[in-house]
Amino acid sequence: MTINEQEIIDYVNSIISHPIAIYDVKVHARNKRYLIELYLDNFENKYGSVSIGECETVSREFSSLLETEKGELDFVLRVSSAGAERELKIPSDLQRFQGLLVKLKHRNEEGKEMEKVYKILSVNEKEVHLEVFQKGKKKKAEEPIIVNLSDLIKGNLYVSI
Incomplete structure (x- = not known):
């Protein structure tokens, strides 16, 4: 079983809603095992900060969705805020x-x-x-x-x- 970045983006977008958004997605595959790193953004927070609770909710819902849609997929998921000193998307x-x-x-x-x-x-x-x-x-x-x-x-x- 495989997964790509666009599939991850589509799955995550199906479970999140404004003001939470995807900031970045990184996928690392090694020996049919995936490390999925998901960075979230909050458009209603002055600094774009996402709470730990919001990260936990997205992690739980995304993991459940992946297990339903891609049952045999071996993955490790990391969900976090984009960070206090995040790189800017210019402009x-x-x-x-x-x-x-x-x-x-x-x-x-x-x-x-x-x-x-x-x-x-x-x-x-x-x-x-x-x-x-x-x-x-x-x-x-x-x-x-x-x-x-x-x-x-x-x-x-x-x-x-």
């Missing part, structure tokens, strides 16, 4: 997490790669307006910067403790 997550801190890797005007922590001020279809994050005592605030979406390389939510 859609920039709008969603506006006002929060993010760690962005991007090219500057000279084409040099740089990585800093910013607060997302605003986003439009071409660019993102950012404020450099300064931990601790307030120094003289830097001017907000504008980065073209095409210059963004990767980003993650950032948690400052």
Whole structure:
């Protein structure tokens, strides 16, 4: 018995509903045994956090569905939240997490790669307006910067403790 990523997505989507959504699915197969890693998102939570209870419910319902639909499938299932410092899906997550801190890797005007922590001020279809994050005592605030979406390389939510 086999299973693929699209089947998993279809099964999970049949048991979850808004605001819970699939953030990512990873499937690892070894010797007819599958490790299924399911990462969930919550669109009503400011940070996208999913509770342990929600993960347990999805895990229980998905396992039951798999046992019914794919009875002979040998699998280990891990269900979790996408995480506090999840990777951003650019550009859609920039709008969603506006006002929060993010760690962005991007090219500057000279084409040099740089990585800093910013607060997302605003986003439009071409660019993102950012404020450099300064931990601790307030120094003289830097001017907000504008980065073209095409210059963004990767980003993650950032948690400052």
